[in-house]
Amino acid sequence: MCRLCALVSSEYFSPMENILSLETMKEGHDGSGLGLILRDLGGTFEELKEYPILSAIATNKGYYEVDDYMVAKGFRTKFMWEPALNFRPGMKIQKRDRYIVKAFDYPDWAKEKPWAEKAKLLTQTRLDLRHMGERDESVYAFSFWPDVVTLKEVGDPLEVGEFFGLDKKPIPAKIVFAQGRQNTNYAINLYACHPFFIQGFASMTNGENTAFVPIREYLMSRGNPAYIGYNSDSEVFTHILHYERSVLGYPLKYYKDVITPLKDEEMERRKDREAIRLLKRSLRLLTIDGPNCVIGCDHDGTVFMVHDSKKLRPGVVGGVKGKVGLMSEVCGLTSAVPDRDLSKDVFPMKYDLVLVKPGAEEIEVWNQLDGSTSTISLA
Numbered sequence: 001m002c003r004l005c006a007l008v009s010s011e012y013f014s015p016m017e018n019i020l021s022l023e024t025m026k027e028g029h030d031g032s033g034l035g036l037i038l039r040d041l042g043g044t045f046e047e048l049k050e051y052p053i054l055s056a057i058a059t060n061k062g063y064y065e066v067d068d069y070m071v072a073k074g075f076r077t078k079f080m081w082e083p084a085l086n087f088r089p090g091m092k093i094q095k096r097d098r099y100i101v102k103a104f105d106y107p108d109w110a111k112e113k114p115w116a117e118k119a120k121l122l123t124q125t126r127l128d129l130r131h132m133g134e135r136d137e138s139v140y141a142f143s144f145w146p147d148v149v150t151l152k153e154v155g156d157p158l159e160v161g162e163f164f165g166l167d168k169k170p171i172p173a174k175i176v177f178a179q180g181r182q183n184t185n186y187a188i189n190l191y192a193c194h195p196f197f198i199q200g201f202a203s204m205t206n207g208e209n210t211a212f213v214p215i216r217e218y219l220m221s222r223g224n225p226a227y228i229g230y231n232s233d234s235e236v237f238t239h240i241l242h243y244e245r246s247v248l249g250y251p252l253k254y255y256k257d258v259i260t261p262l263k264d265e266e267m268e269r270r271k272d273r274e275a276i277r278l279l280k281r282s283l284r285l286l287t288i289d290g291p292n293c294v295i296g297c298d299h300d301g302t303v304f305m306v307h308d309s310k311k312l313r314p315g316v317v318g319g320v321k322g323k324v325g326l327m328s329e330v331c332g333l334t335s336a337v338p339d340r341d342l343s344k345d346v347f348p349m350k351y352d353l354v355l356v357k358p359g360a361e362e363i364e365v366w367n368q369l370d371g372s373t374s375t376i377s378l379a
Helices: 016-024 042-047 060-073 115-134 156-161 210-219 237-249 256-261 273-282 330-336
Strands: 003-013 035-039 054-056 077-083 096-104 139-146 148-153 174-180 197-198 201-207 292-297 304-307 318-322 322-326 350-356 361-365 373-377
Touching: 003 016, 003 201, 003 210, 003 292, 003 330, 016 035, 016 156, 016 174, 016 330, 035 156, 042 077, 054 060, 054 115, 054 148, 060 096, 060 115, 060 373, 096 148, 115 139, 139 148, 139 197, 148 330, 174 201, 174 292, 197 237, 210 237, 210 330, 237 256, 237 292, 256 273, 256 304, 318 330, 318 350, 318 361, 322 330, 322 350
Parallel strands: none
Antiparallel strands: 003 174, 003 322, 035 148, 035 174, 054 096, 054 139, 077 096, 197 201, 201 292, 292 304, 304 350, 318 322, 350 361, 361 373
16 A cells, blocks of 8 residues: 655645655555655745746756757746755665756746636646657656646655755645555556646545546546546546546535445435436546545645545544644654644545645535535634
């Protein structure tokens, strides 16, 4: 099993907090990769929130090809974060030539365009860069989006964090997702490392999605050029979230109804029973088959945890006012938020969708069975 750690805070913090939480859960990952997604960025990036940030890895050849492409498209560099790489003897990490975290100004023609056109431009740019490097692995393009940084590398999470120099020169953020990977079904590949990101939506998963193939085929049939890749069976969770929220425009709570629809007789307790009945019929090919624990992030920064109907993977949510963690294990949560009230910890069951909004003021638990919401105050 992989291990997951998401932290939501009202203050900027270092992603090393997530990595140290993963270290306490080390028996659940095998050192085959660390993935980080940072949102609501601080430090130098705090003044650059409107500008898209390219997160990528490249060979020296690929680096200059990326640079040429971006210049040709009219993008201009605003700021580049260079990790303070610390490669020590004994580390099992295979250092790559270039780690790119670069903020760009939009091309002149795009600056006054509506956000929808800018989003399309950013997505197509990322896809072009990905395709550019796929043949010879000269470029891995993970995200290209405002106020978002993605870092990934193969190796033990703690070693990777120290390798990137995050213990000395971190990128502070208010929302950080981290996954310590345990390779089970696929070759070790950077694109298979969680978390996954698409147009403001992100997710990471502990588990196995045995319904992967029909879900992948359905998503790829939607005509969205960004529904590609699928080096991991868990990447579909991110794309389902994007499809449900961005394409169909449904409320976030319906994500639970899409991936784990209720039985017909269970729907009778819901006031919106007719809507979710139609949802189940029309999107039945997006039903997952676990076991899975999914931690996701909506486009507005709301972070959530949800399980499949079998509920065979662990998950816990808890914290204090201003800082909440969503974790695979209690020991990881204790590492990140040791002074919390343990009686307020939430262990989501199969009908629960647990939500933490930006600022981490409280924890909401939405119950799929009756549509009710309970709120846990952290004051």
